[in-house]
Amino acid sequence: MVTPVPWKLLDDVSIWSQNWSWIPQPTRGPVEVKRSSCTLCANGCGIQIKMAGGWPVGVAGVARHPISKGALCPLAYGAHQLNWHPQRLTTVRHQASTSSWAAAQAAFSKACSEGTVVILDGHAGRAASTILETFAQKCNGSYRFVPSPEERALAPYQEWSGVATNALGYDLENAQTIVSFGAPLLDGWGTPGRFTRLWAEQAAGKTEPQLRLIQIEPTLSRTAARAWQWIPIREGAESALSSGLASIFIEEGLVSAKYPLPLLTLAEAADQSGVSIESIRSLARTIVARPPVVVIARDANPEIAALNVLLGAIAAPGGIVVKSKRAKPFLPSDSVIGSARAVLIDSSVPWEFVPHTDAEVFRFAAWDGGSNRADWLLPAPGFLEELTDIPTAPTSAIETYAVAPALTQSSSDVRNAVQFLSGIDSTLPSIEKIIRTRCEDLFHQHTGSVYDTEVSPLSKFESVTKFEESLWKGAIWVGVPPDATRFRCELKEWPAPTAPPPPENWTKTWAAPVLPPLASKLYQESSLREPPAGRNS
Numbered sequence: 001m002v003t004p005v006p007w008k009l010l011d012d013v014s015i016w017s018q019n020w021s022w023i024p025q026p027t028r029g030p031v032e033v034k035r036s037s038c039t040l041c042a043n044g045c046g047i048q049i050k051m052a053g054g055w056p057v058g059v060a061g062v063a064r065h066p067i068s069k070g071a072l073c074p075l076a077y078g079a080h081q082l083n084w085h086p087q088r089l090t091t092v093r094h095q096a097s098t099s100s101w102a103a104a105q106a107a108f109s110k111a112c113s114e115g116t117v118v119i120l121d122g123h124a125g126r127a128a129s130t131i132l133e134t135f136a137q138k139c140n141g142s143y144r145f146v147p148s149p150e151e152r153a154l155a156p157y158q159e160w161s162g163v164a165t166n167a168l169g170y171d172l173e174n175a176q177t178i179v180s181f182g183a184p185l186l187d188g189w190g191t192p193g194r195f196t197r198l199w200a201e202q203a204a205g206k207t208e209p210q211l212r213l214i215q216i217e218p219t220l221s222r223t224a225a226r227a228w229q230w231i232p233i234r235e236g237a238e239s240a241l242s243s244g245l246a247s248i249f250i251e252e253g254l255v256s257a258k259y260p261l262p263l264l265t266l267a268e269a270a271d272q273s274g275v276s277i278e279s280i281r282s283l284a285r286t287i288v289a290r291p292p293v294v295v296i297a298r299d300a301n302p303e304i305a306a307l308n309v310l311l312g313a314i315a316a317p318g319g320i321v322v323k324s325k326r327a328k329p330f331l332p333s334d335s336v337i338g339s340a341r342a343v344l345i346d347s348s349v350p351w352e353f354v355p356h357t358d359a360e361v362f363r364f365a366a367w368d369g370g371s372n373r374a375d376w377l378l379p380a381p382g383f384l385e386e387l388t389d390i391p392t393a394p395t396s397a398i399e400t401y402a403v404a405p406a407l408t409q410s411s412s413d414v415r416n417a418v419q420f421l422s423g424i425d426s427t428l429p430s431i432e433k434i435i436r437t438r439c440e441d442l443f444h445q446h447t448g449s450v451y452d453t454e455v456s457p458l459s460k461f462e463s464v465t466k467f468e469e470s471l472w473k474g475a476i477w478v479g480v481p482p483d484a485t486r487f488r489c490e491l492k493e494w495p496a497p498t499a500p501p502p503p504e505n506w507t508k509t510w511a512a513p514v515l516p517p518l519a520s521k522l523y524q525e526s527s528l529r530e531p532p533a534g535r536n537s
Contacts, residue, residue, distance in 0.1 A: 029053020035062060035474025037390045037402045038076050040383070042123045042148065042348075043191040044390035044402055045072055046476065049080070055408055056080035056384055061193070066451050066478050067396060071193025078518030079383045083410070087368045087514050089379035090412035101415065101423075104362065104376050108342060109424050111360055115341025117141035119417075120355065122348030124330050125166060125391035127434035128418050132346065135421045135428060142340075146333040146349045150190060151394045153183070153297045156305035157320060158329060160489040167327035168320055169397040171482055172198060175318035176210065176290045179307070181238045182217040182298040186226050190395040203228065212290060214283075216241065231283060237273040239303040239497050241280070242295075244269030246303075246310055246494070248284035255288075255310045262303070262494045287311075292318025302495035309491045321482035323392060324399045346417045347380035351513035364417050369513020379414045381406075386416050389435050390476075399479035401442060403435060403471040439468040448479040 031052050037044040046065030050058035059080050063070035082088075092099045094107075111117060119136045121129050124145040136143035147155070151165055158165045172178065172195060178185070185195050203209035204226075215227035216238065224230040233241055243262035247269065249255045262269075270277045287293055294313045297304040313319030333355070337343065340359040351369035355361065363374035366382040380386075390402040415423075422428050442448070443464040450456050450467065452475040461467040471477065 034407060036384070036407065037404045037474075037476065038072070038079070039388055039390070039404050040075060040079060043068070043393045044400070044404075045076060045192060046070075046474075047072065047076065048474075049384065049407060051407065062474075064451060064453075065193075066476065067191050067393060067398075067400060068193040069197050071196065073188065073192050074519040074522040075515065077522060078516035078520075081516030081518055082367070082514070083382040083385065083408075085367060085514050085516060088382065088412075089365055089368050089377060090414075091379060093377040095375060099376075101378075101413070101420075104378060105420065105423055107360070107376065108344070108362055108420075111342035112139045112141075112424075116339065117342050117344065118337050118340045118355075118357075118359070119143050119344045119346070120333055120349055120353075121145045121330075121346050122350060122353075123346075123391075125327070126348075127389050127431045127438070128346070128416070130434055131418045131421070131428050131431065135425060138425065142331065142337075144331045144333045146353050148394055149299045150183075152300040152332075153305070154320070154394075155300050155332070156302040156495070157308075157314070157489060159302075160309075160491060161314075161487045163322060163487045164327045164329040166330070166392075166394070167322055167324045169323040169392075169482075170294060170296065170395050171318050171321045171397040172294070173397070175292050175294045177212045177214070177287060177293040179214045179287055179293065179295045180216065180223070180227075180298075181242070181296070181301070181304050182215075183296045184221065184223050184298070185213065185215075185296070186223040187221065189223075191393050194396075199226075214287065229286070231275065231279075234272070234274040238297070239301060240264060240269045240272035241275060242301075242303045242307055243494070243497075244273065244275070244277075244280045245284050245287070246307060248281055249288070249307075249310050252281075252284070254284060256312065259310055259491055260494045263497065292316060294319045301498060303497065306491055306495055309489050314489050315486045317482075321397050322487060323397055323479075323482060344417065344421075345374070364420070365513070366414070367514045378420065379412065380416050381410055381414050384408050385410045385414070387431055387435075389431075389438065397482050399448075400476055401438065401471070402474075402476040403468075405472050436468065439471065440464050442477055443467050448477055451476050451478060 029052055033048055033050055035048045038047045045068035046062030048060050048062055049056045057080060059077055061068060061070040061072045092101055092104050117139055118141060119132045121132055133143040154165045154168050157168055183189050186199060199211065202211040209228055213227040214229045214231065215224040216231045216233060217224055218233055218235045220230065243264040244266050246262045247266045250259060250261060266277055270280060293311050295304060295307045308314055308320055315321060337355060337357045340357055342360045342362060343355050343357055345361065345363040347364040347366060351365065354373055361374040362376040362378060364378045364380040366380045384407040387406050388404050390404055392400050418431060446459045448458050450458055450470055452470055
């Protein structure tokens with residue numbers, strides 16, 4: 001044992017065993033770099049993919065991307081590994097047993113003929129979304145979308161103004177004071193790179209920063225630790241503190257117009273929030289000291305949203321602005337599904353979402369994230385395996401449009417929801433046709449710019465074909481900055497107190513229910529973010 005012989009033999013056996021024919025080997029072939037947009041969530045960050053022999057082997061950010069500016073989340077850096085994850089769905093499953101696509105289509109067709117069908121979408125506004133909605137209308141069903149926490153935070157403005165939630169955005173670039181009620185602005189909120197770059201340029205390390213971030217939440221989160229000011233409050237007391245701030249704004253004349261008083265008194269707000277009356281007064285004066293001011297909630301909270309109405313942040317630079325005049329409102333998933341016969345869940349819906357229904361559930365997913373209540377699990381395309389378009393990110397203040405083509409093939413028989421429904425109704429339009437129509441609409445407007453290897457005005461493109469080709473190769477169209485489009489929020493009475501949403505890990509908005517090895521390594525070594533609980537690597 002003390003001689004090198006057994007260790008040499010062990011080493012030789014290890015090398016020999018790695019050359020067996022059934023052992024997976026790295027792809028060999030021509031190496032090229034392609035640009036696209038990430039499809040793991042609705043933010044559509046710019047990515048460049050290193051391809052070897054037609055397979056992705058590496059992912060990096062695109063520094064010239066106008067929104068993400070080269071930043072990516074840990075999941076995106078290892079996204080090329082996701083397609084080979086052990087929990088990848090490769091076969092149709094019915095009640096935990098192996099089934100077939102023909103059986104799934106027959107079951108769904110039968111459900112359509114017997115009752116109402118509800119289709120749930122996680123990334124509304126895509127070409128695929130149009131097809132899903134069209135099918136639902138043709139079969140007298142219902143199309144609904146599952147909003148992210150960022151989208152839910154904008155929902156009160158749709159109720160008060162009639163402007164669609166997906167038509168609104170935060171003009172952070174022109175704000176000088178941002179008040180965040182628990183929104184993780186420096187830890188995964190919105191498009192990675194947008195606010196963090198803004199914070200690094202205008203605030204980080206400065207005693208008197210150009211951009212002030214006031215973080216209001218119970219715990220010293222990473223965002224709170226890096227903010228200009230942290231206001232600790234009691235758990236679930238965000239509504240109470242917002243009522244106290246509103247009382248000060250109105251009573252001291254810190255806002256220009258008259259608005260209804262909150263239901264809570266200042267003393268009650270101080271008692272419930274754990275913040276003294278004098279501290280609330282000081283905070284209110286600090287907030288209005290440097291306009292423009294915008295208030296951001298981590299989820300739907302009408303009382304926090306009402307502060308933006310008081311502060312004049314609606315349809316104003318540095319506040320809540322209209323980014324698109326073409327967007328239309330969608331019915332959210334929290335509406336009562338009722339006596340639906342079947343529910344079809346698109347793969348863009350987060351795995352953690354569970355519809356409250358007794359209907360037969362058909363769920364598309366690329367990865368099996370563990371326990372679920374779906375009757376049918378349908379294997380969907382994975383990363384870079386399907387064509388899709390990328391509409392404007394939920395929190396963006398500027399309209400954008402990009403295309404993410406299929407850059408690789410799946411090693412198993414997978415289908416997305418559009419392909420599944422097209423097998424039932426052959427008259428449905430194709431994703432390619434809808435993308436072509438949208439490119440034509442944008443081209444005929446002759447507004448905005450195209451960010452490719454260099455920035456070019458859209459008016460410089462000689463044809464819609466050239467414009468569409470640039471998008472297929474990784475370019476992104478960016479509209480003009482938000483204009484003075486006015487919309488009015490009718491705040492006739494102060495919103496009633498709402499129950500605080502349960503604390504959510506920011507990773508719950510991710511579409512992928514599993515993590516690749518590289519993402520796990522980034523979590524463990526960087527300590528930039530806490531690893532998502534319950535995810536397997």
